[in-house]
Amino acid sequence: MSASGPDSPGQRNPELKTAAALIIGNELLNGKVQDTNTRFLASRLYDRGVKLMRVEIIPDDYDEIAEAVTRLSAKSDYVFTSGGIGPTLDDITYEAIARAFGLQLKLNEFTVSEMRRISPQHEINEARKRMALFPDPCELYSTDGLWVPIVCVNTNVFILPGVPWIFERMLQFNLHRFGSDETALKSSTVYTNRYEGELASELQRIADAFPLLDFGSYPRTQPDDKYNVMLTIEGADGELVRAAAAALSAAVQGAATPDALQARTGMVGDTDRTPPATD
Known part of the structure; x- marks a missing residue:
């Protein structure tokens, strides 16, 4: 998505x-x-x-x-x-x-x-x-x-x-x-253990607040991935991308890397579900 x-x-x-x-x-x-x-x-x-x-x-x-x-x-x-x-x-x-x-x-x-x-x-x-x-x-x-x-x-x-x-x-x-x-896009990634169905409204709210950026949501593809959803933010303005990433991370209890997410939450995705990544 x-x-x-x-x-x-x-x-x-x-x-x-x-x-x-x-x-x-x-x-x-x-x-x-x-x-x-x-x-x-x-x-x-x-x-x-x-x-x-x-x-x-x-x-x-x-x-x-x-x-x-x-x-x-x-x-x-x-x-x-x-x-x-x-x-x-x-x-x-x-x-x-x-x-x-x-x-x-x-x-x-x-x-x-x-x-x-x-x-x-x-x-x-x-x-x-x-x-x-x-x-x-x-x-x-x-x-x-x-x-x-x-x-x-x-x-x-x-x-x-x-x-x-x-x-x-x-x-x-x-x-x-x-x-x-000079025209290279700037990007940032937020990893979260929440599910797409749970975070969709927050993602939309942040996207509406940053209309000059592109947002993506991608469920994990492997059972042993250390997150449930990877969110991406892209745009030409690096400061705007970083601001959106900070807002999105706070909204979905996310982190910049899967390891940081695991260290903060003590969780490794939801291993009880197969496939585990989405609703």
Whole structure:
């Protein structure tokens, strides 16, 4: 559950950039592979004051990719794609995005030369050259130690690989390109042993008193968690966030950490209930 004051996020923080993630791969939709890139992307963008507003997981399909990427590009400041840029027949992301924006593919000779330099043990065959066939025109953002670049198309579509460790390394290296430290959201967390049904009215009262902030309420997910509900407060004004957190903590008998809550109350959630977190 999440709640906020009457203003929209855009009205509260008009300078914040928005982002969408397009996660591509049949293996994600049939359960063979678990997506971890979305969580990494969301957390890193959050630190840069960028709000990830939408995540879509779609198959390796030309029409699906083209429809999704054009729609998301029109609505978001940044679109990040993950997956489908390898050397095999199911890797069609570059071509699908090129088609979506009416572009042709062109072999990028600099990327091929980087392949030779960084991975001299590998033959540069036709399959590997496919990984350097990019929509033209595009911008390339390199990462130290890797030959594969982030490929930027249509000024705001950023194409990344699906392999988590490569995705993470490339995004982290280029994170300065997205958002700003100055617009990073401030946040605070309050843990409580009360239940959502018991604290809902108090949460609403505090949210109404701080209309420029976003509030969230999340029941514990594991039986041995040291709390019943985690409450979050987010906003651009750090002092306002801290004031709201103090008011909310007092209202729900909360604490800033599960350990502090346990030390103060002598309780470890309500272990007699399964699931224990909500009403």
